[in-house]
Amino acid sequence: MPGGRVIRAYSNVYYVDTGDEVLECRPRGRLKLRDTRVLVGDLVRVSQAGPGLGAIDEVLPRRNALARPQVANVDQAVIVLAVHEPELELLLADRFLVLAAAAELEAILCLNKVDLACPGEVGPVVKVYEDAGYLVVATSAKTGEGLAALRSALARKVSVLAGPSGVGKSSLLNALNPDLRLRTGEVSRKVRRGTHTTRHVALVPVGSGGLVADTPGFTQLELDGIPPQDIAWFFPEIAALAPRCKFRGCAHRAEPECRVKEGVAEGLVDGGRYARYLELVREAEATYRAY
Template identity: 40%
Template sequence: MNEGIIIKGVGGFYYVKAEDKVIECRARGVFRKNKITPLVGDRVQIRISDEDNTGYIEKIFERKSELIRPPVANVNHALFVFAVKHPNPNLWLLDRFLLLAMKQNLDVTICFNKIDLATEDEVRELSNIYIKAGYKVITSSKITRQGINKLKETLKDKITVLAGPSGVGKSTLLNNIQPNLQLKTGEISKKTKRGKHTTRYAELLELDFGGWVVDTPGFSSLDIDFVEIEDLDSYFKDICRHSVNCKFNSCRHNKEPNCGVKEAVEKGEISRSRYENYLMFLEELEKIRRY
């Protein structure tokens, strides 16, 4: 038996790196019977056939974390990449990503890319929304190469899931961080103003300077039904911090009086965009509970 890590899964085949070799494997039927799907990032035990050097996954070791979309296991760090322009940043989606990262106890870094397309004031205003909320923010550009070294430091010795919408420059950033990855990059559709998918499946990439990164297909939606409505404010670092100033312990920071969160929004201590996204998520979870 050999132990390794799944670095890619395509069409029912899983590619496992074990002892500096990549072995093409299938999963035993028992996993399908037990409704278990091997994931990229899974630590597995495999049996290799002497005849053709292919293998079978015999055991999946306990996962330390598991993401739903993208479906990857055992990551401990999330790098969420959004462009400052072309396409414009979707903060509603970013805040949903942050909920999932909080659920999985992942360390988080937010990267705002393509800063060469915006003014310094625009970049600073966008970054401050999340710096104020308590997140690490890196700004970057393939043109000026700003932020590349900071990204290397952030990725070193971690297993990182790299996520964000299509067209924001995720693959280009990785190619700048480590050129021998040679990942395909795409352009923005002139018709939809959205990115064209270039990454077709999740793949675990080994970094020369230490660590792994999961390059994932771009996507534009994420369910949040894993969040209990009573716990929603605890998923927002900035809102949770100010909720101690609410008059009522059960305050949902919506229509209640003497709300410390709403006061913080009025004072500019919490970004209005973050608060508005919180209210939209609250309404969404209320509808889920209703039905």
């Protein structure tokens, strides 16, 4: 029985890429009875039901499933920000990185619109995030700079792009796969949610076996739901030093013999990242309700 991945879904019709072809599939009756909703991204077993047609016999166990966009088996989030237009906001970068980590996704940082950068402007930002432990790619959807590096970061993985409107997410996808013709340069309209409007999401190929959701993720940026004491675990360079703080449960603020604060003083932890860590902890404290 061949296997494949669901790359697109419309009501009860699923498009399954088997590697050789894309089959238009319906789930078998017993799947429906077991109330297993098939998601885009699911790995499934199918049997051929005619030319180009198939039936989904089984959904293989999922690694994870994101709510927005609704995609299963996501490997990583690519946080896209622009160097300019809109202006780079590092607190926003860190917020997205924390949200991705809280969703248990690997995160990559993509700094787009490098064609608009002043000389010497991008390098220091790249260094801060590389030192923190992230893979960083500097790209321009306009000139093509960095697209090969982005494609190799996406190779053989399922990725979701995240980032504010206007930074070039759709432009980057179009540049990686010119067949897509996604709309760019406009504020995306809010999808009406009603009985006849379905949110469609598709996984689109971007070369080297990489698949990317054509709908961005993490559109809600509130940290509520993330316990304030967990924020430190979502800053890799802080998490690395935290076990060596004197006190268990050290918040790396006013506590004595805090290895993280020493790390900041020694330049091991970037001062800007540390300041934004404190900012995000304050925000999580203001919004988190422990039950």
